[in-house]
Amino acid sequence: MDGSGRVAIGRLARHTGTNIETIRYYEKIGLLPAPGRSSGGYRLYGTDHFKRLNFVRRARVLGFSIDEVRTLLRLADERKRPCAEARVVAEGHLADVRTKIADLKAMERVLKATVARCADGTGSDCPLIDALHQGAAGPGSQIATARGTRRKRSVRRAT
Secondary structure, eight states: OOTTSOBOHHHHHHHHTOOHHHHHHHHHTTSSOOOEEOTTSOEEBOHHHHHHHHHHHHHHHTTOOHHHHHHHHHHHHSSSOOHHHHHHHHHHHHHHHHHHHHHHHHHHHHHHHHHHHTTTSOSSOOHHHHHHHTGGGSTHHHHHHHHHHHHHHHHHHHO
16 A cells, blocks of 8 residues: 555455456446556555445446446436436346346256256266257257347337
8 A cells, every 4th residue: 555545456456356357447448447556657546446346346246237337337426316217227137137037947947857857867868968959949949039039028128
């Protein structure tokens, strides 16, 4: 730490549990403001960088996309912090999460049925490998079709 209470990127990374390359990436795409530099040219981060990086990390852990995080940061930076707009972002993300859960449940059903067909696995035929070879006509296509349909609906909702 230098005399002004600023820290180098390695310490910021350790303190927040964020990879150094991720911090640099967030700077590059504008999620984190560029830090000041030491006389030796090293990046020096302050309290605002810690707070902003923690905000970004929490949002990413919740699965928000980079664009959604950017929108939430913009809303957080506004003095009035319009909750209604943040809610719209969160509702859209919640819908995406629910779609992913439904997709995972469909995948679970298909895999469970396929594993059950494998019985004890001693035969020479393998239902799992057969199902994967079937391509578009196989059980996995039901998941892909459902996933594509849901995505089209959510895209229409967002526009």
